[in-house]
Amino acid sequence: MxxxxxxxxxxxxxxxxxxxxxxxxxxxxxxxxxxxAHLIAIATASFMLLSTMFxxxxxxxxxxxxxxxxxxxxxxxxxxxxxxxxxxFFKYIPxxxx
Numbered sequence: 433m434x435x436x437x438x439x440x441x442x443x444x445x446x447x448x449x450x451x452x453x454x455x456x457x458x459x460x461x462x463x464x465x466x467x468x469a470h471l472i473a474i475a476t477a478s479f480m481l482l483s484t485m486f487x488x489x490x491x492x493x494x495x496x497x498x499x500x501x502x503x504x505x506x507x508x509x510x511x512x513x514x515x516x517x518x519x520x521f522f523k524y525i526p527x528x529x530x
Contacts, residue, residue: 453476488504
C-alpha cells in the first residue's frame with residue numbers, strides 16, 4: 433500500500449479539526465447563541481485544518497514529482513500540542529472554574 437502516508441495524514445488532520453470544532457462549539461454554546469457558536473467553531477476548525485495540512489506539506493514540493501505529504505514525528509507532536517493547548521483553554525480551565 434503506497435498511499436498509507438496520505439491516509440494517516442488525512443486521519444490526523446480531520447481528527448484534529450473535528451476535536452477543535454467540538455471543543456470550541458461546546459465552549460461557546462453556553463455563552464452565546466448556538467448558531468454563532470457553530471460558526472465560530474467552523475472557522476476555528478478550518479484554520480486547524482489548514483495549519484495541520486501545511487505542517488505535513490513537503491518543503492520542496494513539485495507537483496507530480498515529489499510526495500504530496502511528508503509524515504514526520506515532529507509534525508505529529510506539533511499537532512498533538514496544538515490540540516492539547518486548545519483542550520486546555522476551552523475545556524480544562526472552564527471546567528476547573530465551576
